[in-house]
Amino acid sequence: MALVNIASITATVRRELKKIPAPGGIELLSYKRNRTIAIIKKDNGTVEIRERGYEEQDFEISAEKLSKELKALIKREFPRSRKLRLFKFSDPEELARLHQKI
Numbered sequence: 001m002a003l004v005n006i007a008s009i010t011a012t013v014r015r016e017l018k019k020i021p022a023p024g025g026i027e028l029l030s031y032k033r034n035r036t037i038a039i040i041k042k043d044n045g046t047v048e049i050r051e052r053g054y055e056e057q058d059f060e061i062s063a064e065k066l067s068k069e070l071k072a073l074i075k076r077e078f079p080r081s082r083k084l085r086l087f088k089f090s091d092p093e094e095l096a097r098l099h100q101k102i
Contacts, residue, residue, distance in 0.1 A: 001029075006084055023092060026089075031083065038052075047060070047063055055077075
């Protein structure tokens with residue numbers, strides 16, 4: 001898990017998603033780990049986004065629209081944050097784990 005500057009998060013997410021095989025993805029967490037955005041890579045060129053925080057929703061978008069959607073989600077979920085925790089996972093089942101709260 002790494003702390004990443006919020007200004008470079010969209011480029012980092014796109015770069016890391018290319019390296020991860022299809023059922024895996026990336027989870028973005030606030031510093032206190034109480035709000036998350038999970039991006040799960042699918043086989044058909046789409047990504048599933050799971051938002052857990054101020055709003056709770058799951059939706060699927062194409063990989064081309066990821067940057068624009070991610071920017072809006074970050075603004076809503078992490079309005080005052082300057083750094084986010086970035087966690088890579090290989091299986092979406094790992095998202096069910098308990099996050100240590102600070």
